[in-house]
Amino acid sequence: MENLIKYNDDDTVNIPFGRVAEWYISNHSLLKNIRLKCQSRKKTSELVNKNIIAVSRVEGAVDYIKWNTKRGSAKSTNRIDDIIKLTPEGDEYVRQIEAGEKKDKTCWYWVMYCSGDGNSCQHECGEIGSCKENCANYFLPNNIKNYHDMHLCKVRVISESKLSWLKKEKPLRIKIIGSHLPINTLASHTPIITRLNLSRQIRDNIIINRRADHKTAKDIKAKLLALYNNASENELREALLKNQKTLCDNTKLRSFIMYDD
Structure with a gap:
């Protein structure tokens, strides 16, 4: 790209x-x-x-x-x-x-x-x-x-x-x-996002998998996490925090699937 x-x-x-x-x-x-x-x-x-x-x-x-x-x-x-x-x-x-x-x-x-x-x-x-x-x-x-x-x-x-x-x-x-914070501030920018924040492309893939193959939330989650198969629990937790455009937790995923259904 x-x-x-x-x-x-x-x-x-x-x-x-x-x-x-x-x-x-x-x-x-x-x-x-x-x-x-x-x-x-x-x-x-x-x-x-x-x-x-x-x-x-x-x-x-x-x-x-x-x-x-x-x-x-x-x-x-x-x-x-x-x-x-x-x-x-x-x-x-x-x-x-x-x-x-x-x-x-x-x-x-x-x-x-x-x-x-x-x-x-x-x-x-x-x-x-x-x-x-x-x-x-x-x-x-x-x-x-x-x-x-x-x-x-x-x-x-x-x-x-x-x-x-x-x-x-x-x-x-x-x-x-613009910027999230002034340049001279000592505070750190740590957004806490409670809503689904997946990219459009990831959402498209989820919907296509759901509609075509009738995959469950668990199946879709496994596919999203394929790159992290050998990761530890801490690494997965860190990935969920830092990669919210490509990953999300079970609750958000189920809500998104229910919305599409």
């Missing part, structure tokens, strides 16, 4: 659409073993409705929800490994952009952010693990106004793409900004 990443001078990277996007985010030093939440993906649906771009799922993607709107349109949840391509109308639009006849348009803009699990991050108001007394969020449950409030940490993952970039080999640009 590393060879598919182009590192830019402005601290951004350019990558292809697909699995490499999640791989890069999951393996970034700031983002390992933290849980990311996300805002709504912007600009994409508008251009899909205008038949300028089309969105497809990466091969093997099954972990998403589909529904129909009241108007009969099919909708589904977004994924960071979604793939965007130009339609014939989109190709013509880009030709006009290149000719200077039309302005370029953003076709993907998505902000993800650290969930602040474990009260170990610096909040937007400046306090670590909690809010300052004069903060507007101080008296709110969990110090957030709603589920999408980004107040609990300053780390952001911003991904974007434009129509003119879609003909390039690496059309998705990602920038990671």
